[in-house]
Amino acid sequence: MNAQTFAVDTPFIEARGLTTSVRTKRGEVPIVTGFDLSVRRGETVAIVGESGCGKSLAALSLMQLLPKGRARVSGGEVRLDGRDILTLKARELNALRGREIALISQDPMSALNPVISIGAQLREAITAHSDLKGEALHARAIELMRLVQIPDPEARLREYPHRLSGGMCQRVSIAMAIASQPRLLIADEPTTALDVTIQAQVLQLLQRLKRETGMALLIITHDFGVVAEMADRVAVMYAGRIVEEGPVREIFRNPRHPYTQGLLALTRHHPRGMRLPEIAGLVPAYGEARTGCAFADRCPQARAICRQLTPERRSVGPLHDTACWLTETGEVA
Amino acid sequence: MASHRILPSPFSDPLRFDGAVRTKVTSRPVILLRRLVVRLVTHVLPLMLAIITGTFFLIHSAPGSFVEIMSSEMQVSDQAMIDRLSVTYGLDQPLWVQYLKYLKAVAQFDLGFSYRQNLPVIEAVLHHLPATLLLMISGILVALVAGVSAGAVAASRPNSFIDRALSMTGVFLFAAPGFWLGIMLIVLFGVTLGWLPIGDMRTIGADYGFFGNLLDVGYHLLLPALAMGLHQSAIYLRVTRTAMLQAATADYVKTARAKGLSEGTVILRHIFRNALLPIVTVLGLQFASVLSGSVVIEAVFNWPGIGSLLYDAVVARDYPMVLGIIILSSLVVITVNLVVDLVYAWLDPRIVLE
Numbered sequence: 001m002n003a004q005t006f007a008v009d010t011p012f013i014e015a016r017g018l019t020t021s022v023r024t025k026r027g028e029v030p031i032v033t034g035f036d037l038s039v040r041r042g043e044t045v046a047i048v049g050e051s052g053c054g055k056s057l058a059a060l061s062l063m064q065l066l067p068k069g070r071a072r073v074s075g076g077e078v079r080l081d082g083r084d085i086l087t088l089k090a091r092e093l094n095a096l097r098g099r100e101i102a103l104i105s106q107d108p109m110s111a112l113n114p115v116i117s118i119g120a121q122l123r124e125a126i127t128a129h130s131d132l133k134g135e136a137l138h139a140r141a142i143e144l145m146r147l148v149q150i151p152d153p154e155a156r157l158r159e160y161p162h163r164l165s166g167g168m169c170q171r172v173s174i175a176m177a178i179a180s181q182p183r184l185l186i187a188d189e190p191t192t193a194l195d196v197t198i199q200a201q202v203l204q205l206l207q208r209l210k211r212e213t214g215m216a217l218l219i220i221t222h223d224f225g226v227v228a229e230m231a232d233r234v235a236v237m238y239a240g241r242i243v244e245e246g247p248v249r250e251i252f253r254n255p256r257h258p259y260t261q262g263l264l265a266l267t268r269h270h271p272r273g274m275r276l277p278e279i280a281g282l283v284p285a286y287g288e289a290r291t292g293c294a295f296a297d298r299c300p301q302a303r304a305i306c307r308q309l310t311p312e313r314r315s316v317g318p319l320h321d322t323a324c325w326l327t328e329t330g331e332v333a
Numbered sequence: 334m335a336s337h338r339i340l341p342s343p344f345s346d347p348l349r350f351d352g353a354v355r356t357k358v359t360s361r362p363v364i365l366l367r368r369l370v371v372r373l374v375t376h377v378l379p380l381m382l383a384i385i386t387g388t389f390f391l392i393h394s395a396p397g398s399f400v401e402i403m404s405s406e407m408q409v410s411d412q413a414m415i416d417r418l419s420v421t422y423g424l425d426q427p428l429w430v431q432y433l434k435y436l437k438a439v440a441q442f443d444l445g446f447s448y449r450q451n452l453p454v455i456e457a458v459l460h461h462l463p464a465t466l467l468l469m470i471s472g473i474l475v476a477l478v479a480g481v482s483a484g485a486v487a488a489s490r491p492n493s494f495i496d497r498a499l500s501m502t503g504v505f506l507f508a509a510p511g512f513w514l515g516i517m518l519i520v521l522f523g524v525t526l527g528w529l530p531i532g533d534m535r536t537i538g539a540d541y542g543f544f545g546n547l548l549d550v551g552y553h554l555l556l557p558a559l560a561m562g563l564h565q566s567a568i569y570l571r572v573t574r575t576a577m578l579q580a581a582t583a584d585y586v587k588t589a590r591a592k593g594l595s596e597g598t599v600i601l602r603h604i605f606r607n608a609l610l611p612i613v614t615v616l617g618l619q620f621a622s623v624l625s626g627s628v629v630i631e632a633v634f635n636w637p638g639i640g641s642l643l644y645d646a647v648v649a650r651d652y653p654m655v656l657g658i659i660i661l662s663s664l665v666v667i668t669v670n671l672v673v674d675l676v677y678a679w680l681d682p683r684i685v686l687e
Contacts, residue, residue: 063591065587065590065591067582069491090596091595094593094594094595094596095593096593097590097591097592097593098591098592098593099593102591102592103587103588103591105584105587105588107584110583110584110585111584111585111587111588112585112588113585113588113589113603113606113607114585114607114681114682114683115606115607115610115680115681115682115683116602116603116606117682124589124592124594124598124602125592128592128593128594129593160682160683162682162683173588176588176592177591179592180593
């Protein structure tokens with residue numbers, strides 16, 4: 001785990017009250033609501049949650065990369081070094097993407113354009129923010145390929161994505177993402193589509209690059225193993241909200257939200273022959289009018305107030321927040 | 334805590350376990366050339382044989398023969414003379430003998446002699462083919478330029494007013510037969526407005542010098558090319574719109590945007606480049622129907638292409654001429670499809686693996 005340097009620095013990027021809505025036939029439905037998260041320089045933050053909880057959508061909102069016409073940020077703000085990104089013009093956004101914030105996607109095979117060579121795609125990432133040309137450009141591409149440990153980079157640059165394995169493609173994606181030395185790398189489920197042995201390699205690679213470049217990492221995952229391995233801080237999302245946030249050690253040692261507790265219970269070692277534990281119930285459907293805590297229906301400790309009022313995030317320890325009515329002793333706060 | 338840790342992999346050497354699929358890299362021109370040769374042998378030759386055979390027996394099974402038609406036109410009733418003509422043209426021999434003789438001649442690049450035109454078939458066809466090709470290529474260019482750009486505009490604003498308007502226009506143009514569109518264009522631009530000529534390929538009896546004549550042909554070409562192209566453009570509009578909308582949602586487009594590329598670069602290099610694949614496929618598929626469509630357009634605009642030649646030959650049972658036209662135009666269609674095939678392989682590097 002990395003040295004915990006986060007307390008000393010100011011946030012590099014900060015989302016406040018971010019709400020992201022998706023357009024459906026029945027109108028706009030907010031998927032991410034009241035999303036507050038900050039990432040400091042050089043820090044690794046993980047957003048963890050189950051499929052469909054809005055974690056990818058929230059991350060894409062930070063880069064203004066939501067699918068046009070189908071989703072949009074409908075509230076809140078995202079500040080990067082104090083500037084609100086949501087009000088930037090297209091040109092200003094392009095200057096920021098790749099240079100300040102970069103992205104690697106979940107499925108490395110489809111994240112690369114099938115009809116453009118690896119070399120051309122990598123060079124494009126370099127020239128988007130530099131004036132390198134000819135030999136110097138080629139040299140930089142080779143350097144980046146070496147940095148992500150791709151063997152025989154000269155030959156690989158001439159290849160097309162379908163000729164490379166999934167792990168190789170993910171390395172290429174990472175090389176493209178770090179081409180302009182971004183200050184924040186958003187990794188959206190960077191290992192989900194990969195074989196287990198390759199997963200560890202990619203995570204190690206990300207760790208090393210982060211150490212060498214000092215960039216911050218925002219990892220979106222549903223895997224607490226990845227969180228434990230990589231992150232300084234973790235935010236747990238449920239049904240579009242952050243329900244708990246804090247330093248990784250603290251969250252693992254002292255989870256306060258019943259949802260976090262449930263998730264962690266699932267990841268512990270289970271004796272053979274025993275029925276695997278589960279969190280009973282279903283995730284609420286989006287667009288349903290609801291009051292109170294979204295987790296209340298599945299929560300083993302739910303009280304009357306949980307179904308009436310949505311809990312605000314409150315501090316329960318140093319840098320440790322939770323959005324739950326219950327105190328440590330089971331009282332209503 | 335320990336249970337959450339990912340164990341360090343014993344296979345962490347990337348050179349050993351995460352290497353790319355290592356195969357011999359063959360240069361792409363070589364792959365494309367190899368593909369061309371294989372296509373020629375496995376596709377083109379059998380296809381040509383089938384076309385020649387089919388056309389030969391079809392045209393011969395039509396009632397009446399060249400000699401009968403000629404003799405009735407000339408009002409010859411002397412049976413001895415008719416028989417002598419049949420012997421002269423080899424029509425007295427069994428059909429299969431005629432067929433084999435014809436095949437032998439074609440294999441030696443001899444398409445025979447036209448009874449009707451009193452010319453070698455190849456000469457007559459080559460004289461008329463350029464006009465048809467010019468019309469076809471202009472029509473396709475009109476269709477591509479109009480269809481692809483309208484499709485791209487429609488895709489940039491899906492479900493907007495402009496998208497709906499373009500789609501409606503497309504449906505109308507596609508539903509309207511080419512010849513009707515041609516007649517309407519003639520009525521509007523040729524008769525009512527009087528801006529453009531209503532037929533023929535050049536101004537009769539005029540000579541404006543080399544460049545002047547070229548301009549003159551272009552002037553005559555405008556209406557027939559529009560009539561053909563606008564009708565076809567609807568297909569390209571549809572295909573382009575769908576392909577671009579689909580490509581726009583791809584992950585690699587998100588990657589391209591995340592790099593900080595300008596919107597223009599994203600659309601041209603990443604979205605349009607991928608949308609080209611279905612457009613090229615349709616281009617190849619449509620080519621044959623453009624050729625048959627041009628026969629009709631030639632009739633409407635009195636265009637001196639192979640359309641009228643073919644019509645005369647069929648009516649007169651001018652067997653060598655019919656066969657010659659069919660063979661040469663099939664060759665054109667097959668060649669174009671071969672080129673499309675290669676272009677496709679060139680555009681999509683995944684193809685050559687299969």
